[in-house]
Amino acid sequence: MQARIDADFKSVDLAVGGPSTAFAFCNTHKLEKCKQCNVDFTALNRVSKILVTNPTLRCPPPPTVVQQKLSQAVANMKDEGNNLYKLKKTREALSKYNMAASIAVQRPAWESAAILREELSTVVSNRSAALLDLGDYLGALVDAETVISVRRQWPKGHFRKAKALVALGRIEEAKDAISLGLQFEPNNTVSHSHAQVDLCLTSCFRSSADTCLS
Structure with a gap:
């Protein structure tokens, strides 16, 4: 050795x-x-x-040990953002999502990456919605792409991407994003129809502040 x-x-x-x-x-x-x-x-x-x-930390703990205070801080900041978003205070909500994302990425490297992926993807997904409402369509698309890269099999990331692409006038790309997202829907059959894609595309033109957040 x-x-x-x-x-x-x-x-x-x-x-x-x-x-x-x-x-x-x-x-x-x-x-x-x-x-x-x-x-x-x-x-x-x-x-x-x-x-x-953390001077009292002599060595990294096992990966099963999770900082509950950090998770709670992320959740609290995200929830504050969601409440502000529902009250149409989108810019204030965006600030809360930024803070939540900053807290999430502070998770120690030795903890489970799955926790970081779930927390970060949820916050960034909501931030994408806020950016879309504020007219920053490119920023919303970048955040949606980030969500997909972190948590590819989560359908919401693909639908966030589709919404941003629709806003940018890139309809065919939006259809592709929806088609891929539908593949990860647990209740969706392997072979989905064009009607399903068109139905989801139509929903991308509608906005619902009460249902689009995580």
Whole structure:
């Protein structure tokens, strides 16, 4: 085993910050991620930051241990956004969704990725709806694409994408998005008809603040 470790060992010229930061950088350019030096300490520094800000944490706990306070903070901020959205205070709701997303991505790297995917996709999906209402159709599309990349088999991400594409006048692409989303509907048959797609497309032209959030 030691021989294999020695064979794979590669020295890296790095610089380390003080005790209060304990971050690693490339020694030449003092960058966390440096293309010229071909190093990326982003993940390492993220773990380092968590350990520095939690001095009682001697080592990462098992992945089954979840920070309930963080999950509750995400849920509370998302719910505040949903309530504001339903009251037509869309810009204020957007701010809450931004805050919820920022909290969600702070989840430690050693915790289950499934929790992060579910929390982040739900918040970003709602943010997509808010951006759509505010007329930022491209932003709504980017958020919908993010939801799909994080949680591909969740139909709502595809329908969010379809709504944004309809707003952008890209109807055929919207139909494709709906068609793909229908494949992930649990009650949908494998072979869905054009009528189903057209029906969902028609619903994309309607807005319902009370039912579109998660």
